[in-house]
């Protein structure tokens with residue numbers, strides 16, 4: 296099981312020592328044009344997790360390729376580039392530009408705002424990217440879709456090599472004076488409250504699509520990571536936990552060894568055998 300960071304949750308150039316603990320560094324989503332993102336405050340802690348409305352702030356494709364990617368390569372950590380856009384061509388063009396850039400994989404952020412997440416649209420984007428690159432393509436989906444397993448099946452048929460599950464869920468919180476905590480109003484909820492939703496999404500998508508999955512959503516410990524493995528995740532990504540604990544990748548890796556021993560499995564790859572799928576169970580008559 297590889298331990299990655301979740302896109303947007305680590306600035307590897309500002310914190311290279313954290314990035315070097317990872318088995319792969321996933322960039323913040325890159326869009327064709329630079330984006331300043333939403334007005335502040337755009338991050339807030341709530342009693343139920345973190346809310347963010349960063350708004351995909353990023354330097355844009357050209358500056359990313361010219362200035363950021365060469366510096367990220369110097370870290371010596373396998374690189375995953377998270378690609379965003381507003382139509383299939385946006386995504387496909389960036390995928391084509393990443394050939395020969397020393398990138399290990401591409402994560403397609405199919406769950407960013409302004410991108411229609413209907414099964415057709417996600418599949419269309421993946422198909423366009425598939426034609427543009429031979430690099431491994433991971434489709435990052437949102438559990439907000441009424442049937443995320445159907446989307447998983449559609450992107451698998453369109454040529455995705457793997458799935459990243461899940462992105463933040465749209466949410467809202469008030470401050471003490473009943474004003475929205477975020478300037479933009481709503482934002483994406485992340486952290487431990489996402490974990491049960493993510494575990495379910497990983498389970499049903501694993502059953503539906505059978506693709507390698509990077510599981511994420513509220514992972515804070517080795518035990519959490521093992522739970523994702525039981526649901527069918529091959530790898531995991533750490534997001535919100537990195538804001539509080541920069542040593543989380545090394546700590547989670549250590550704890551995972553102990554969690555496997557506790558569960559009676561040799562390694563996380565064997566943990567799937569412990570699964571009792573809720574979807575399969577449901578089909579068994581009472």
Ligand SMILES: Cc1cc2nc3c(=O)[nH]c(=O)nc-3n(C[C@H](O)[C@H](O)[C@H](O)COP(=O)(O)O)c2cc1C
Nearest residue numbers: 301302303324347404461462485486512513534535
């Ligand atoms: C501050 C912040 C910025 C994020 N930016 C991105 C992004 O640019 N692209 C993306 O695909 N996901 C982004 N995410 C979502 C995370 O990658 C991850 O899917 C989500 O936070 C769930 O994991 P967690 O609960 O461990 O944080 C962001 C999350 C946070 C908290």
